[in-house]
Amino acid sequence: MDETVYLRLRHRVSLAPNSLVKLSHIAQIIAPEPIIKTVSELPIYKISEQDHNTVVIDLMKIISVLKYHLQTINIEAIGPVETIVEIALEKKKVHPLIFSFIWILLFIGSALAIMNFHEDVSMQEVHQKIYYMLTGQNDYTPLFLQIPYSIGIGLGMIVFFNHIFKKRFNEEPSPLEVEIFNYQQDIDQYISMYENGENVKRFDHH
Incomplete structure (x- = not known):
């Protein structure tokens, strides 16, 4: 069975504070049906208070996570090599x-x-x-x-x-x-x- 996973990272995404960043949040994924369900839910990063407003997640971090969980898959990356995660802090109303x-x-x-x-x-x-x-x-x-x-x-x-x-x-x-x-x-x-x-x-x- 073909075990190739094609990834295209999104340029910028917005997530709530303390969110768990999953692969489906930051990338478009093409893969065989049994694999795509698994990789889509893989946790890539946990947003913390120390991250302030933005977090940069690069392709090498994603590949290391994928290879850790699925050693036999082939990864083909297309497009950007980084995703900017914007932490959507609650905006204060202007007086x-x-x-x-x-x-x-x-x-x-x-x-x-x-x-x-x-x-x-x-x-x-x-x-x-x-x-x-x-x-x-x-x-x-x-x-x-x-x-x-x-x-x-x-x-x-x-x-x-x-x-x-x-x-x-x-x-x-x-x-x-x-x-x-x-x-x-x-x-x-x-x-x-x-x-x-x-x-x-x-x-x-x-």
């Missing part, structure tokens, strides 16, 4: 006063950034010149242009970020989501390199 303070701070900060940008590029003078070109009259505050322009900025931001509150307009990721994804990829790469002690070893040469 309404703190939420309101942060919201007001961000609102004022973004408003000042927009106003400073428009001041740098002399947007008011541009509107005045456009208004003069269209009407032949001088107006220091051409609301005819400024009001639609202000509304357009808000609508443009909604379209750009592809969100209005929790509603999405289409399935395309927004630029903010892409940046968050890239940031998460960088964090995962850092964790894989430095949280896994087997990846960084120092040898003293004598």
Whole structure:
């Protein structure tokens, strides 16, 4: 009987604190029916309080566990060689006063950034010149242009970020989501390199 087990490690999984990490949690498995039931339930790691937020489980750890329990199987690994286990700690609710303070701070900060940008590029003078070109009259505050322009900025931001509150307009990721994804990829790469002690070893040469 073919005793080959094919593994494809998941990139990142989330488990509760003090969970027992089984192979089925962190890997996709293809194997003969009698074997897959056994290997799926094999305990790979026990999460403890010392693990803090994340644990990196690499392929060598998994192979050693499989070989310990099933000496005769052949293991074929496909794809990633590490899985990041995120420990899903209970999130504390943000106090309404703190939420309101942060919201007001961000609102004022973004408003000042927009106003400073428009001041740098002399947007008011541009509107005045456009208004003069269209009407032949001088107006220091051409609301005819400024009001639609202000509304357009808000609508443009909604379209750009592809969100209005929790509603999405289409399935395309927004630029903010892409940046968050890239940031998460960088964090995962850092964790894989430095949280896994087997990846960084120092040898003293004598």
